[in-house]
Amino acid sequence: MPNLKTAAVHTMTNKPWALAECCDAYVNAGIGGISVWRNVIEPIGITEAAKIVRGSGLKVPALVRGGFFPGFEPPVRDAAIDDNKRCIDEAAAIGAEMVVLVVGAVVGMSLEDARKQVAEGISRVIDHAAANKVKLAIEPLHPMYAADRSCINRMKEARLCCEQVQSPWLGIACDVYHVWWDPDLEREIALAGANGTLFGFHVCDWRANTRDLLNDRGLMGEGCIDIKMIRSWVEHAGFKGLNEIEIFSTEKWALDQNSYLEQIKRAYVEHV
Amino acid sequence: MPNLKTAAVHTMTNKPWALAECCDAYVNAGIGGISVWRNVIEPIGITEAAKIVRGSGLKVPALVRGGFFPGFEPPVRDAAIDDNKRCIDEAAAIGAEMVVLVVGAVVGMSLEDARKQVAEGISRVIDHAAANKVKLAIEPLHPMYAADRSCINRMKEARLCCEQVQSPWLGIACDVYHVWWDPDLEREIALAGANGTLFGFHVCDWRANTRDLLNDRGLMGEGCIDIKMIRSWVEHAGFKGLNEIEIFSTEKWALDQNSYLEQIKRAYVEHV
Numbered sequence A, B: 001m002p003n004l005k006t007a008a009v010h011t012m013t014n015k016p017w018a019l020a021e022c023c024d025a026y027v028n029a030g031i032g033g034i035s036v037w038r039n040v041i042e043p044i045g046i047t048e049a050a051k052i053v054r055g056s057g058l059k060v061p062a063l064v065r066g067g068f069f070p071g072f073e074p075p076v077r078d079a080a081i082d083d084n085k086r087c088i089d090e091a092a093a094i095g096a097e098m099v100v101l102v103v104g105a106v107v108g109m110s111l112e113d114a115r116k117q118v119a120e121g122i123s124r125v126i127d128h129a130a131a132n133k134v135k136l137a138i139e140p141l142h143p144m145y146a147a148d149r150s151c152i153n154r155m156k157e158a159r160l161c162c163e164q165v166q167s168p169w170l171g172i173a174c175d176v177y178h179v180w181w182d183p184d185l186e187r188e189i190a191l192a193g194a195n196g197t198l199f200g201f202h203v204c205d206w207r208a209n210t211r212d213l214l215n216d217r218g219l220m221g222e223g224c225i226d227i228k229m230i231r232s233w234v235e236h237a238g239f240k241g242l243n244e245i246e247i248f249s250t251e252k253w254a255l256d257q258n259s260y261l262e263q264i265k266r267a268y269v270e271h272v
Helices: A019-029 A046-056 A074-094 A111-131 A155-165 A185-195 A227-236 A257-271 B019-029 B046-056 B074-094 B111-131 B155-165 B185-195 B227-236 B257-271
Strands: A007-010 A033-037 A062-067 A098-102 A135-138 A170-175 A198-203 A243-245 B007-010 B033-037 B062-067 B098-102 B135-138 B170-175 B198-203 B243-245
Touching: A007 A062, A007 A257, A019 A033, A019 A046, A019 A257, A033 A046, A046 A074, A062 A074, A074 A098, A074 A111, A098 A170, A098 A198, A111 A135, A111 A155, A111 A170, A135 A155, A135 A198, A155 A170, A155 A185, A170 A185, A185 A198, A185 A227, A198 A227, A243 A257, B007 B062, B007 B257, B019 B033, B019 B046, B019 B257, B033 B046, B046 B074, B062 B074, B074 B098, B074 B111, B098 B170, B098 B198, B111 B135, B111 B155, B111 B170, B135 B155, B135 B198, B155 B170, B155 B185, B170 B185, B185 B198, B185 B227, B198 B227, B243 B257
Parallel strands: A007 A033, A007 A243, A033 A062, A062 A098, A098 A135, A135 A170, A170 A198, A198 A243, B007 B033, B007 B243, B033 B062, B062 B098, B098 B135, B135 B170, B170 B198, B198 B243
Antiparallel strands: none
């Protein structure tokens, strides 16, 4: 049974809350960390955001999110590089260990070509990441997001990209929602552990009757994912980081967020 | 540019139509074949359905669908066997070349265990299929259906199941909607061709902003799938069957189905 100190909550999980509200609530709940989405930084600016996050004493596994590297035109790809560098700067400012990368995909471009552009894009920002001591974590996204969000849809393609870029600052964020169905998951988690690229572990659940492709994730225990089993693989692979709770849910965002956080705590202790 | 005689349309594509309306319309449109869903047989009975289909002169690649083998309790699995045998009988009656299998999955059962029960279930009906000269085609379903519809989500797991059962009557139906994102797709199609298990090829498209997990498929050309490329792989692998058009779409079902069939014809000629 995991201790709440081993958990971090993504601000997007409590979307109605501002950054300061998230920090206060997670500290009061005895949760160990926070992963920060850029949308909660934007209204207050990075200086204020850094002050709030650092003042909370919470650990900060990740800033979410960079990526979206592929584009047909070079100026589009250059703009993505600039934005990823800013994202790395923000991560350094709030003391985040890594930036999570949703790598991107473009309708009309083959996934294979898009993956080449992703590797190229990461290569262009990896020195900036290293200089700022911020890791970059490729998050393989579920195949249902392959059209326009991510050309990397399995742990394997994330691994191949890491092997290509070859930097200790590049690794993988493994989110059970995206990869639970993959028959190669156990093997790829073990490989990531052995390669030193298992940077992040995200939990939530897959509802059997998912009503929406984006915002209908389940609280841990509400769906079909054997989270305890996957967590055992991740720990067996040597993962020592916080388990990040990341739930996008229109249904949950409509709840009183304090009561919802109590549900999250119970779900974490019982089902992770 | 493919001839319409190389196409078959799934009755579910024109869901508002009864079986006789589908047959008449496809014959008049110069389409080569029809794949029949069981819901259009149910209201008229198999004898009448067989008369209509056989009288149309259309080729009949498939009856859709059998499968749903896994279950926690033996009686549930036995009932699935009985239903699959009835499905094979119906396929023989209408002269369908194959039964498409949506193999099933059960919340709370690991996908690995479910796949074992699928192989076991298929083994229990394969002789009945052979005796009726009806092929069985495993259709790998998109990973977004892994919770409760299909524990086989890639061509690879379909191949492993075929290798396990070892019968010339068992093969694979490859639907671009489910597998387009798979980095191993080209290789697995070639393997299926070499193994003699490439029984079916289904086309439609994946809309970039998919609004519903079940009924928001795109007409060929409306989405991100490079159908021509996948068709070239399939033909290179030796596939000689009809290209089956299978589109579930609440939006399209609301259209006048005669005008929609004209759109389908154009989309087939231009994008398949």
